[in-house]
Amino acid sequence: MKTELMSANYAAARAVVSARVEVVAAYPITPATTVPEQIALLSEKGIYKGEFIRVESEHSAMFACIGASSTGARAFTATSSNGLLLMDEALHWASAARLPIVLANINRSVSPSWNIHVSHDDSMSKRDTGWIQFYVSSVDEFYHTIIQAFKLAEDERVLMPTMVNADGFVLSHTVSRYDYLEPEEVDKFLQPYSPPHWVMDPENPVAHGNIVFPEHYQEFRYSMHEGTKNALDVYLEIEAEYKKLFGKYFGGPIECYKCDDADYIMTSQGTIGAEARDAIDQLRKDGYKVGSARIRMYRPFPIDHIRDLAKGKKAIASFDRSVSYGFGGPVANDIRASLYATDIRPLIKSYIGGLGGRDITVPDIKEILLDLIKHEESGEAGPEETWHDLR
Amino acid sequence: MSLRVRSCRAHSGCVLVVNEVNTEPEGRANMPKTSYSKPSVGATGKTGSWRTFDPVINYKECSKCRTCWLYCPEAVITLEDDGTPHIDYDYCKGCGICAQVCPRKCIDMVRKGTRDEEDEE
Ligand code: SF4
Numbered sequence: 069m070k071t072e073l074m075s076a077n078y079a080a081a082r083a084v085v086s087a088r089v090e091v092v093a094a095y096p097i098t099p100a101t102t103v104p105e106q107i108a109l110l111s112e113k114g115i116y117k118g119e120f121i122r123v124e125s126e127h128s129a130m131f132a133c134i135g136a137s138s139t140g141a142r143a144f145t146a147t148s149s150n151g152l153l154l155m156d157e158a159l160h161w162a163s164a165a166r167l168p169i170v171l172a173n174i175n176r177s178v179s180p181s182w183n184i185h186v187s188h189d190d191s192m193s194k195r196d197t198g199w200i201q202f203y204v205s206s207v208d209e210f211y212h213t214i215i216q217a218f219k220l221a222e223d224e225r226v227l228m229p230t231m232v233n234a235d236g237f238v239l240s241h242t243v244s245r246y247d248y249l250e251p252e253e254v255d256k257f258l259q260p261y262s263p264p265h266w267v268m269d270p271e272n273p274v275a276h277g278n279i280v281f282p283e284h285y286q287e288f289r290y291s292m293h294e295g296t297k298n299a300l301d302v303y304l305e306i307e308a309e310y311k312k313l314f315g316k317y318f319g320g321p322i323e324c325y326k327c328d329d330a331d332y333i334m335t336s337q338g339t340i341g342a343e344a345r346d347a348i349d350q351l352r353k354d355g356y357k358v359g360s361a362r363i364r365m366y367r368p369f370p371i372d373h374i375r376d377l378a379k380g381k382k383a384i385a386s387f388d389r390s391v392s393y394g395f396g397g398p399v400a401n402d403i404r405a406s407l408y409a410t411d412i413r414p415l416i417k418s419y420i421g422g423l424g425g426r427d428i429t430v431p432d433i434k435e436i437l438l439d440l441i442k443h444e445e446s447g448e449a450g451p452e453e454t455w456h457d458l459r
Numbered sequence: 460m461s462l463r464v465r466s467c468r469a470h471s472g473c474v475l476v477v478n479e480v481n482t483e484p485e486g487r488a489n490m491p492k493t494s495y496s497k498p499s500v501g502a503t504g505k506t507g508s509w510r511t512f513d514p515v516i517n518y519k520e521c522s523k524c525r526t527c528w529l530y531c532p533e534a535v536i537t538l539e540d541d542g543t544p545h546i547d548y549d550y551c552k553g554c555g556i557c558a559q560v561c562p563r564k565c566i567d568m569v570r571k572g573t574r575d576e577e578d579e580e
């Protein structure tokens with residue numbers, strides 16, 4: 069393991085080398101551009117040894133990955149925002165074909181209005197495409213989660229494509245310390261991909277994408293749902309193995325910071341979860357029993373982890389950097405739904421903000437937590453949904 | 460029920476056909492993870508049964524020009540090395556295109572059931 073200063077995008081390119089990816093097909097879009105750009109550079113230098121396919125759109129990029137993965141190649145792409153949206157049809161295809169492609173999505177606000185900064189509404193709108201989703205909070209976590217994502221996606225119990233999300237610019241273009249592994253080291257963890265279910269092989273031809281009649285379509289969908297749900301436990305195994313081999317661990321499906329004895333929790337995705345630690349420390353100094361839960365795995369949704377987290381808490385502030393129009397914060401809604409079948413009933417307040425790259429810093433997080441505490445203590449729940457810093 | 464996933468010869472191999480073989484309990488356990496088909500013969504049955512008229516080649520007149528082979532939309536005409544055409548009646552739809560295009564007009568369309576099957580070869 070070596071240490072470098074690197075942006076998240078360049079670290080993702082390094083992860084592609086470390087994981088011995090065989091095919092990369094990508095189309096540039098800010099802020100993801102420097103991922104394929106760096107892979108192309110590493111390819112020219114002979115460091116990345118796989119194929120690099122230049123395509124004319126993100127739709128083609130994902131379908132090129134689908135073709136590659138169908139032949140049993142390890143395939144990767146990176147994109148952002150409207151690029152991810154253009155892939156939509158292919159995202160559904162990849163998951164229903166059970167192809168373990170890994171996609172690095174550099175979260176960017178969706179246009180219009182034109183904005184290249186972070187929101188999570190690009191990937192959140194892909195929630196139901198059948199892709200496993202991670203959200204990371206550091207360059208180091210991005211690099212290692214991409215490597216783990218291949219192992220998870222390729223596991224026979226899972227076989228679902230996996231998206232690793234990193235906040236645009238906050239991570240993609242900001243340099244920080246990370247530890248990387250040589251491919252020979254990763255070999256101990258990640259074996260070559262060998263499709264256990266189906267493969268495009270000229271010696272043994274098959275056609276994929278056939279008509280499936282009502283007698284069987286639903287069962288294929290159920291199988292995708294099962295594979296995705298399996299990903300939760302398989303990921304716990306993978307993380308344990310990774311920690312043992314390389315000493316790296318990022319907190320499971322939900323990374324908790326001072327949650328155990330906390331009365332009040334703020335949940336969030338991405339870099340806000342890292343920022344929240346400072347806010348928690350400051351509020352703790354002022355005597356507030358607060359904690360931060362950073363949701364790393366969004367699909368499958370870690371329902372049991374949410375229940376454990378919420379047990380005994382007075383109130384939860386769920387922060388969403390995206391919105392489901394007409395129904396509020398997507399993660400807030402999932403948290404509420406996860407608890408409905410139980411008797412765990414903390415006050416849950418949904419906060420939406422940070423859209424279009426608007427900064428969410430320590431004072432913002434403190435303000436949200438204090439708002440939560442105020443409502444819980446007063447017994448007045450207040451609005452179910454609050455747009456933070458709405459001007 | 461076990462599933463045998465096969466392609467249909469009748470429609471460009473695009474249809475997934477799931478044949479039921481009643482040897483195992485019914486259920487999704489025997490299904491593949493995704494739908495794919497393998498080339499095979501007659502998975503949806505012998506579609507030549509849909510035919511009303513049979514094309515019959517008069518080999519005495521046939522010049523082995525291969526025009527029928529070229530035009531048959533079902534690709535059910537095969538050629539011997541010397542170019543002699545043969546129609547696969549298991550899958551011929553009876554569209555009559557071969558009879559239309561034959562420059563020697565040596566393919567007759569005869570009502571199904573009236574063809575002398577011994578003449579075929
Ligand atoms: S009748 Fe149509 S399907 Fe049959 S051999 Fe002639 S062209 Fe082909």
Ligand code: SF4
Binds near residue numbers: 563
């Ligand atoms: S088109 Fe007519 S002449 Fe030519 S090969 Fe076919 S049957 Fe024979």
